[in-house]
Amino acid sequence: MIEARGITRTYQTHGQFTGTRTVHALRGVDFTLPEGGAVSFIGESGCGKTTLGKILTGLETFDGGELVVDGVELSALKPRQRAKYFRRIQMIHQDPYSALNPTRTIEATLGDPLRMRAREKGGTGAGPGAWRERACELLTLVGLEPEAVLPKYPHQLSGGQRQRVVIARALTVDPQVLIADEAVSMIDVSMRLGILGLLRDLRSRLGISLVFITHDVATARYVGDGGELHVIYRGEVVERGLTDDVILSPVHPYTQCLLSAVPIMRGLEEPGPDRTAPTRALDERTDTPGCLFEPRCPFATDECFTTHPTLVPLGGDGAGVGAGEAEGVGAAEHQHACLNPAARRVVGVEVGAGAAGP
Numbered sequence: 001m002i003e004a005r006g007i008t009r010t011y012q013t014h015g016q017f018t019g020t021r022t023v024h025a026l027r028g029v030d031f032t033l034p035e036g037g038a039v040s041f042i043g044e045s046g047c048g049k050t051t052l053g054k055i056l057t058g059l060e061t062f063d064g065g066e067l068v069v070d071g072v073e074l075s076a077l078k079p080r081q082r083a084k085y086f087r088r089i090q091m092i093h094q095d096p097y098s099a100l101n102p103t104r105t106i107e108a109t110l111g112d113p114l115r116m117r118a119r120e121k122g123g124t125g126a127g128p129g130a131w132r133e134r135a136c137e138l139l140t141l142v143g144l145e146p147e148a149v150l151p152k153y154p155h156q157l158s159g160g161q162r163q164r165v166v167i168a169r170a171l172t173v174d175p176q177v178l179i180a181d182e183a184v185s186m187i188d189v190s191m192r193l194g195i196l197g198l199l200r201d202l203r204s205r206l207g208i209s210l211v212f213i214t215h216d217v218a219t220a221r222y223v224g225d226g227g228e229l230h231v232i233y234r235g236e237v238v239e240r241g242l243t244d245d246v247i248l249s250p251v252h253p254y255t256q257c258l259l260s261a262v263p264i265m266r267g268l269e270e271p272g273p274d275r276t277a278p279t280r281a282l283d284e285r286t287d288t289p290g291c292l293f294e295p296r297c298p299f300a301t302d303e304c305f306t307t308h309p310t311l312v313p314l315g316g317d318g319a320g321v322g323a324g325e326a327e328g329v330g331a332a333e334h335q336h337a338c339l340n341p342a343a344r345r346v347v348g349v350e351v352g353a354g355a356a357g358p
């Protein structure tokens, strides 16, 4: 239902001391999100995750590539027509504290979009009884007690409750896709699992597709179960495939770095004694004709300085293989962009299938 082809976004920044700089926030990102499916994007701070989420919801423009929603290429449309498609894609932001208007009760927050939606549908749902009933339905769906929550203001709710209200508000317009951008990173740890479980639940119960943006491998595995995982480095996807394939059999040294930064959880990952580690601090200004990860890569060879690796299927290049060696072809094929894939150091081991959790 969403197809992104070669999405590119570049910013020009002007600083008094740094002069004009070009920031490549996204460099040719491709993915397909099927109906009811999930695609997760993982990467460190500044790699372009939020920029991608904003582009997918129409909050940000892109300067290269194509975005196709329900078979329609959006850049060919006028802004008003485009808005209709973007309404089907709702974003849940990182910060539930600033996402809600502090001066409005939850009833008012949900009431406006519900009345608008009812008018659009042309039914009788715009009447006070009908939209209030729908508000109660949505609050119950996201695990809140409607009568207790509706009269409250955001500051009277906990972070987890606010994020649930934000999700309920996103559901008021009957979206087909939710983009969850670090949706639990600002919430108390004790409430994270509940929100992640809710996102998983919405996928299975309502058939909503999910784009899950995170820097945390374990949550990507929990929520994006059965979907694809794309690893982004400096705006470029350097490894992708089915979530379990990438996590259990990481090929790109950057993916291995991300995995080695994860504490060993329920036997999910086992970093070897010679785990990969960044060798130099990231300097975004260094642009190279070779591999973007080369300044930090312990396995770089001469070729890495001059040749820019592109995504290739795992196995067709002598790469090490593991539990998730891709068998099929197509969107979920395990691919990586590394010239020396056999130099793996972090080994994924599976101890008890399905034991992963955040």
Ligand SMILES: Nc1ncnc2c1ncn2[C@@H]1O[C@H](COP(=O)(O)OP(=O)(O)OP(=O)(O)O)[C@@H](O)[C@H]1O
Pocket (backbone or CB within 6 Å): 011, 012, 013, 023, 024, 025, 043, 044, 045, 046, 047, 048, 049, 050, 051, 052, 215
């Ligand atoms: N409006 C903007 N103007 C200039 N540069 C921008 C703008 N928005 C994003 N960037 C730059 O684009 C890059 C990607 O930013 P983005 O916010 O998408 O990263 P992110 O992966 O979401 O990071 P984080 O994990 O910290 O949220 C960064 O280098 C950022 O500084």
Ligand code: SF4
Pocket (backbone or CB within 6 Å): 252, 253, 254, 291, 292, 293, 294, 297, 298, 299, 300, 301, 304, 309, 337, 338, 339, 340, 341
């Ligand atoms: S292509 Fe070379 S520099 Fe880039 S990740 Fe692979 S080994 Fe490292």
Ligand SMILES: [Mg+2]
Pocket (backbone or CB within 6 Å): 049, 050, 051, 181
């Ligand atoms: Mg972000």
